[in-house]
Amino acid sequence: MERTRKFNIESLTRAQLLIAYVTALLFFLLFLFLGSAVGPPKVFDKQCKRWFQNPPPPGLDADESALKMMDQVTPEQFFVGGKPISHTVSQLSRWNQDFFFYMNVYRRPKIRNAKIGYEIEPLQLNIYVEKDMPESTVTTIPQDAARITYNRSLVCPYWRLNSTLCPDPSGLVAVQCEAPHSMSSTRCGICNRITLAHETFIGNATTYRIIIQVANDEDERHRLWNFLTKEDIQQIETMFVFPAESFTEFELYFRYMFVFVSMVVTVAFWITNRMYNPWRGFALEQKWTLILLVSLVLFNNPFFFFTVVVDSWFFPFLNLVFVNSFLIIYLLCLLLFSDNLLKRHKRMSTEWFYLPKLILIGSLWFVGLVSFLVSRRKQRDDIAMNDLENLSETGVAFFKVFAGIILGIYGLWLLYLITMLVIQWVEDTRHYLPRRVKFLWLLALLMLFGIVAGYYTLVLRQDEQMKAIEFFAFFALYNLHVYLLALMYYPTGPTTGGASYQPATIKGGISQPPEPEVDDNLIFDEDDDL
Secondary structure: OOOOOOEHHHHOOHHHHHHHHHHHHHHHHHHHHHHHHOOOOOOEEEEEEEEEOOOOOOOOOOOHHHHHOOOOOOHHHHHOOOOOEEEEEOOOOHHHOOEEEEEEEEEOOOOOOOOOOEEEEEEEEEEEEEEOOOOOOOOOOOOOOOOOEEEEEEEEOHHHOOOEEOOOOOOOOOEEOOOOOOOOOOEEEEOOOEEEEEEOOOOOOOOEEEEEEEOOOHHHHHHHHHHHHHHOEEEEEEEEEEEOHHHHHHHHHHHHHHHHHHHHHHHHHHHHHHHHOOHHHOOHHHHHHHHHHHHHHHHHOOOHHHHHHOOOOHHHHHHHHHHHHHHHHHHHHHHHHHHHHHOOOOOOEHHHHHHHHHHHHHHHHHHHHHHHHHHHHHHHHOOOOOOHHHHHHHOHHHHHHHHHHHHHHHHHHHHHHHHHHHHHHHHOOOOOOOHHHHHHHHHHHHHHHHHHHHHHHHHHOOOOOOOHHHHHHHHHHHHHHHHHHHHHOOEOOHHHHOOOOOOOOOOOOOOOOOOOOOOOOEOOOOOOOO
16 A cells, blocks of 8 residues: 655645744744743742751841740751651642642851761651641640651762852741842852652642651760751751642643644644545554644643642542653654664564564553552652652662663664664665655654653752743643644645655656555555655
């Protein structure tokens, strides 16, 4: 079966191709402008509470009334004396989606250019969480509460000395973390942030109170930490970080705009291809571009509204399935498109062409899904169970290593295909391919770096300073790239492509010999199926 319609990329003139790429770029810039002009200025709200080493550090202009409001727990009492500290956040709603609870440890300003760094591991903590409890000034863990010990690490590298402004004390009342610094001329060191808890879904609870207490052996605390808390540690800061309600509201509008556009593009692409050929007559690129479009609709998440308003873990889980599926399908498309370009002159059965790729990419999809389910199942019952050290017994660490191995195999496979394609295009003139097709393939490869950058920025970095424009930039980039693929692989009509499309010719003007009849169980990836 021969393809009877050209791809749009084969029929467009150079000027039309240039207009298409420039239009995609302009739409991307337009979305950036809308995100910055109409969207909220920030993604996250933060609330901090701080405990200073008494007396207050030199240079702090604090009157007697402020000192009376200081929390009586000092870093020395927390680390050495084992006295608990607590932090309460209120007026949360489902529109805040989730929250992280962190601890920052600030060090005194560096003296005599000393380069001193240290690490405390394990830092054993008792973390107790209360939901919708009445306000209380008593900071104690109830006697009947389960005393679960969580292992964390306190790492204070020397290169982070004097790296940040010393924050002001907050007293007994939590403050906005962006409050101005009265000690603006004093710089403190800061240890690596410690993640204490992660609430993956804020349901009906509007108030959370978290109590933290050091659980290391008392002799160990006095022997190792007494000097640090007196001579080095200046203050402890706990911090709630959660999405702003204004961001969630704008994200809702933004997502549904892309859901609508993606559905229109998907339906148009399917109908146009189906008018000319049955499904078996679709080119490989057209089949998988259509599948990628469907996954893009789900990636934009038409059920996002229910994720916010319904008190259930199912819709947040569904959102993760959609995101994971879109990224996995895109990785699979890169392999398929690259392998198809490399083996256009060969014939491979459907099983041998697809099966190895489906096993590899399917394993990655399965590992990602199962590891999320295992970790979230633990966190649903205990929001402090968020660190990989605590989750190691459930197999998350194994899944992490297994996923790394699969990604390594994928990277080597893709690198092999890229190398062989370049060699073939340079040395073998019998397999000519237009530059415009090569450019589109190269653009798809470059998009892989965009996916990696987006995953790092939106997931791994966990930067509460992230601007809303960063989120919308990656969101718009993923959508517009798939739209561009659909435009380029769109079948042309008889007026542009001809009712009976003839295969491409070999460089030099010599026509290809007609191909023999092939069994329907084979993949048609000769020169007429780019």
